[in-house]
Amino acid sequence: MLVGYARVSTREQETHLQIDALAAAGAEVIFQEKTSSVGQRVELRRCLQSLRPGDVFMIYKLDRVARSLPDLLSILEEIRLAGALVKSLTEPLDTTTAMGSFVIQILGAVAQLERGIIRERSIAGQRAARDRGVLVGRGRALSSEDEAEVVRLYAAGEHTMHALAVMFEVSDSVVKRAVYRAKKPGHSSLK
Incomplete structure (x- = not known):
């Protein structure tokens, strides 16, 4: 057959x-x-x-x-x-x-x-775009203001990450990344 x-x-x-x-x-x-x-x-x-x-x-x-x-x-x-x-x-x-x-x-x-060659070209193109100041990849799901508000509400202990995700209509991982970014050294939003 x-x-x-x-x-x-x-x-x-x-x-x-x-x-x-x-x-x-x-x-x-x-x-x-x-x-x-x-x-x-x-x-x-x-x-x-x-x-x-x-x-x-x-x-x-x-x-x-x-x-x-x-x-x-x-x-x-x-x-x-x-x-x-x-x-x-x-x-x-x-x-x-x-x-x-x-x-x-x-x-x-x-x-x-x-x-492999196609992958190398793609990576080189992304690097060149970044070097020119072009943002590569998907944009953030939350605006800077909304992200700051998520971090503030979480730091105040008023909401869980899941509750904030529902409130801002994003996934739990978006909230989690926003909170962890704020915890990085040198970031003043969350102490």
């Missing part, structure tokens, strides 16, 4: 391109999910558990299935133990030969290198 697997990293992305390509290649069953490769990949687990001897595990591209070379090798071993083969629609992969297995390992290493 030809078994396809498609994955995108975020809810805003779509698997249409991968699904269409897998269907055109003859996939009889297609598992799909929208999740980061770092998180739980429930459908990938289901897909791998469904594999039987002689099945072909089909993917659009290698980076849709593994987050790193060790992860890829682990998944490939699981597929091999199931007696199935692997086929990528965009890369020349054929695990029935020693050369095909070697190519998969090389492509996995290249994909990991590419992700």
Whole structure:
């Protein structure tokens, strides 16, 4: 049986391109999910558990299935133990030969290198933005005035952190961070 697997990293992305390509290649069953490769990949687990001897595990591209070379090798071993083969629609992969297995390992290493380079560029871009005075990251949930009021009310012992979170319509962790920031040495709001 030809078994396809498609994955995108975020809810805003779509698997249409991968699904269409897998269907055109003859996939009889297609598992799909929208999740980061770092998180739980429930459908990938289901897909791998469904594999039987002689099945072909089909993917659009290698980076849709593994987050790193060790992860890829682990998944490939699981597929091999199931007696199935692997086929990528965009890369020349054929695990029935020693050369095909070697190519998969090389492509996995290249994909990991590419992700590392992208990460390094992203970090360098963030540093450059910070150096130019651009604020990087998500803004604070509380204004400076509201944060000062949260700290004052908590210091006065009038409210718990949870009660303040409800009052200011933020999460408990937002209140907790505000209070802990105020406790830092050199901060005069909370003694």
